Amino acid sequence: MPKKVVSEADRRRRRPTRGGAVLSHRLIVDTALRMLREHGSAGLSARRLGTALGADPSALYRYFRGMDDLVLAIADDLMGRAVDGWHGTGAWRADLRDLGLRVHSAYQAHPQAAVLTAGRVSGRAHETAADETILGILRTAGFPDSDAVAVYQAFIDQALAFAALDAATLALPAAAREADHAVWGATYARLPARTHPHIAATAGLLVARMNRSAYPTALEMLLDSAERRLTRARAAAAT
Incomplete structure (x- = not known):
């Protein structure tokens, strides 16, 4: 017990x-x-x-x-580091972008802890405060509650999923991480157009992008989708 x-x-x-x-x-x-x-x-x-x-x-x-209780405390601490000192601007898209990038950055600063905790739900003070803030941003912007919850879920799950994915790379031994990074230039960039025409056509772009986090791009895609939801909701409310 x-x-x-x-x-x-x-x-x-x-x-x-x-x-x-x-x-x-x-x-x-x-x-x-x-x-x-x-x-x-x-x-x-x-x-x-x-x-x-x-x-x-x-x-x-x-x-x-127990040790699992400590893990949950670490999870809550990382979220606290992400939102500490944050102040909203009142522009919902800019505020969500800033929060998402702060969450991702806080977890990348502690990659081993991020891998251990990103999938956990602590229900503690910093986590619940962050969730309240995100839902508040969405509801204040005019998202209906069903849309606010859907966007909130996608937003926080996306942030934590990329935090875990990118942290897993950072947590690798340096030699393994460098070897993985080198594959794009050493293997993909050398595949012939005869057998891999689409990779060959985009090889330079792949080498330039694939060793960087896709989170900022994915976040913008999510915000684009959320904005379309809001536009539809406003149009429906006006009819």
């Missing part, structure tokens, strides 16, 4: 750890992010995290119900 998680004030250690730090939710999440960056998800365990913090691993369970 999982242990009860008590308030921050009640669970805070009165004495510093062996490393001189006082345990807190913030310190544990930051240390877990560092461990993910340095060792990947396989290197994140209660034992190793306790060692990194200079604390007994059991102390972690005063802050988190």
Whole structure:
């Protein structure tokens, strides 16, 4: 049975750890992010995290119900980093574009954590605040609720899907990542027009684009589609 998680004030250690730090939710999440960056998800365990913090691993369970609870806290922290300090302009398309790019950027800054958390739903403060903001942008712009929810789902799922995809590339060992990047120039650009006419015709463009994230392009396509929905909704409301 999982242990009860008590308030921050009640669970805070009165004495510093062996490393001189006082345990807190913030310190544990930051240390877990560092461990993910340095060792990947396989290197994140209660034992190793306790060692990194200079604390007994059991102390972690005063802050988190288990390692999965910590993963959800990391997911929420990444979303918090994405929206921290963000202010809308009132222009729905510009605001959604900015939020999407901020989410993608925040996850790319922590690729190992992104791979681990992009598919999770934490239901925590930063995540719910971001969702409230996105739905608010859409409903204020005039999207009917059914369209607002549909666009919201496509928007956030697209952002997180590309965050995970691009993070998976960044999380590869450098040699593997460089080898993958080289394939476009070493293989695709050399395919003959006789057997691969369409690849041969676009080889230069493929080499120039395929090692960059497609997220900005995909985001614009989604916003174009959303704008068409809004135009139809406004036309229907006017009749």
